[in-house]
Structures are given as structure tokens and as C-alpha cells.
Amino acid sequence: MPAVPVRSERDRRRRELSQNYLRGAGAAQFLRAVRLDPAGLCLEVGAGNGILTGRLAARCRQLIAYEVDPDAAGQLESRLRDQPNVRVVIGDFLAARPPRQPFEVVGNVPFGRTAPIVDWCLAARSMTAATLITQLEYARKRTGGYGRWSLLTVSTWPEVQWDLLGTIPRTQFRPVPRVDAGILRLARHPEPLIAPGRLGAYRRMVQAGFGGAGGSLLASLRRQYPAAALPAAFQAAGIGSKTVVAFVSPAQWVELFRALERRA
Template sequence: MAQFFAHGNYSHTQKRVGNGGGRGDRDRARRVFSQNFMIDPYVVSQVVEAAGPHELVLEPGGGEGVLTCALAETCKEVVTYEIDPLLAGRLASRTRGAGRITVVRGDFLRARVPVEPFAVVGNIPYAITSKIVSWCLRAPALTSATLVTQLEYARKRTGDFGRWSLLTVLTWPEYSWKLLERVDRRSFRPVPAVDSAILSIERRPAALLGVGSRAGYRAFVEYGFAGRGGSLHASLRRRYPVRGVDVAFEAAGVGSGTVVAFVHPEQWLILFDRLHSGEWSRR
């Protein structure tokens, strides 16, 4: 049967909504907790299909439980976190008797990280998107995260603007980032000001870099993004031999005047490999 936790091994922190004047308590709660509920069954089915079946799923922000219940049809166990105590109580009551669902009244960002493989799936609050993504990337047992985010965020992280963000490049050896579907803002209530998207972050079956190389790669990328030379080529020439940089850029297919954000993550890996393997010195 469904369980409702507010303490124990599950997070139990919660924000309080004031009782000041103005709109009603639920309107204030929606603003404080950044609540936009998914109401389109087709979009719900898209999220579930994109996530796929899993033994264990953690859901940030269960809300009214539309996605929670849909996930429970394909996943063995769904643990949903809801920081709004009223919604958490309603969802626990609604899912009582559903053996695959556990409702936790608490902050997902303070959730205990499972030691067994798990996935994260959710229509997440826009206001804490970056924090939830960071939580996912730090979890050693995470297999994938399927998140409904603002469209702009998903485009930024997946290179859909033609530019690549620092976070995506840094994590590329371990994770793939994909924008799966765009979601019209009218699929939510209240209707947000912008459209959304289904963002997939999936751990690669085998990392593209060994453990011993990851710290070096991170330092390499962070140096390149610091923009000390105007372009990536100019920046790297300040740290590496000119001939080595030229050879590496030729191998990666990157022009010498390319701005750092336009360098594809796969090209970053080639640059790192060439400049740290001594490949250039043998030509």
C-alpha cells in the first residue's frame, strides 16, 4: 500500500506559506513552490514513455499525482517528494492502497540518495531546476533523469541553440543530454509564461574517459571556458605549445577562430586527448 512519510529516512523539510493578505493560500503556495500542474494526458504519456520502466524512480514534486500514478504503471517503485504539506497529504490519501507509491512530505533536494540504481522523473519546479539537475549529477547510482523543464533551459543544455554550456561539456564523458519533446505551456495549470520541454540526462553505459582522466579533463574545460585568449584556440595557446594546439584543432575539426561555446563536447574530448597524449609531438 502507498505510504506517507514526513520523518525517518526521508527528508521532512518544508517551507511555510504566510497568511498575509492578497490572494488565497493556494495561489500563494503555487508561487512559493513554483507549482504548474501537468494536465495534458498525452504529455504525461510522453514523459512516462521517455523515462522507460525502472525498478526505482524518485519524483521531485509529486503535485496532484498525475505523473506519479502514470509512472507506477510501468515502474516497480515510485517515491514521490512533495514539499507542499497540503498536496502531500492529498496525494498520500489518493494513492493509499497503491503498493508501488511512497509519498514523502519533504524537499527532494534533501532526499536520501539511494545506493541501488534509480532514475529521477518529474515535472520539476522551474525555480530550482539547476539545483535538481545538480543533485542528479552528484548521485553515483543515478541511471537517468527525465525532467520537464523550461524550454530555454533544455535548449541551453542540449546544444539546441547551436551553443554548448559549460555544465554539458563538463559532464559529457559520463552523461548524454537530449531534448526529446517540446511541451506547449497550455499543457499546465496555472499556465506558465513560457513553453517547456522533456529533457533527458542519461548516464552512459561506459564513461568516455577513465576515472584517472576526469579531473584533468574538468580542469582543461574550465580553463578553456575562462576565455583568457578571446577564442578557445588563443586560450589554449597560452598553456600548450602552439604546434600542439594546431594539430589538436585540426584533428577535432575546429577552426582556430571558433568561440568556445560553439565547440561540440565530442570535439572537446578530441582536443583533450590530443593535447594530453602527446599526439602532436609525433607528427
């Protein structure tokens, strides 16, 4: 029986870890989309073979690179030993405690772990921004790319803006995944669009809207708000009376909440 090529074995291990490493052109495209604070802290998730790590480290004060594969992490440490502002952590990024100081997250996210990594970023109060490579479909769903908006995006919009910065063809990865990738950026607003003390009320409104038993957003919110207050608030937010919840943009949700607050 012929020996299994080393390259194929590496590809098998990467697939087991849900890792698809970027190639040169794809890495350059992603790096053009990344904006780091030169005096800041950056956390890299899924550092892999380090194709991004050294160049990210040159753009920030300190870089902490997380890699779950011990072999890849060991090679990364050897490759970056001359960059004193880099620390390689062998382990799961999700097990890390968020720094107290402001920081940014950058990384080629394992597709199978996108949702928990995004949740980690959203929950980290000191995170100022995250620029992540995800499945293109995920990035589009979260940024209104299909003309529809998700509950997660709308719920977090007063604190975090979601943007799709570009598309990376699947051929720019090794091993080649089944789908193309998107560059997703989460940017925390310097100040929330809604007063912190009212964010809970905003999210309850959003939950009520998305939790409606079909029909329009207006019909769903009639359970929570006085019917007389809704038409004028919907008009102020530019939302039609028959608009289905998924087609209401995050900016319209924020304006709708503000209008209802003024009429409370």
C-alpha cells in the same frame, strides 16, 4: 467582499511553491518520453497532484514520490494507497540522500529550482538517468539548442549525455506559466567517455577554454598546452583554429582532450 475562489487560492499556493501542474495531454506527452527500468527504483520530484505518479509506479519496481506541499502529499497518499510500491515523502527533494542502488529521477521540476535539482542529480553517483520537465530555454541552453554549449554540459559530458526530448506548450500547465517547457533527459554513460583518473584533467582543460579572455578556443588553450601540439589536436577534433569556445560541441571537446593526451 466576494470570497476568493478555491481554485484561485490553489493557484496562488502553487505559484508560491513554484509549482505548475501538468494537464492531461501534457502528462501523456511527457510519459511517452520517460523510459524506466521495470525492475528499478524511480524517484519522482515534485509529485504534486499525482497526475504522473500512478502511471510511473506501474512502470518500475519501486517509486518514491517527493512533494513539499503537505496538503498535496496527503491527497497523493490517499489516492495511491492501493499501490504498495509507492512511498510518498513529504519534504524537499533536495534534502534527500541519494540511494546507493541504481535509480532514475523523473519529475515536473519547479522552474525556480531547476538548477539545484539538476546539480543534485549530477552529483548522485548511482543515478542512471533523469527525465525532467524544465523551462524550455534552460533545456535548450543545456543541449546546444541555440548552437552554443554551456560549461556545465561540456564539463559533465564524459559521464552524462544531455538531450532535449520535446517541447510541452505552457497551456498544458495549471496555473499557466509565462513560458513553454522542455523535456530534458540526462543519461549517465555505462562507462565514462574518458578514463575516471583523467576526468580532472579534462575538466581543467574545459575550464581553461571557457575561462579565456575572449577570442578563440585555440588562443585560450595556448596558456595550458604547448603551442606545437594544438593545431594537430584541433584538426583531429574537427575544430577550426578560430572557433569560439561556445560553438565547440561536447563530442569535439572529448576528442580534443584525447588527441592532446596522445600527444602529451
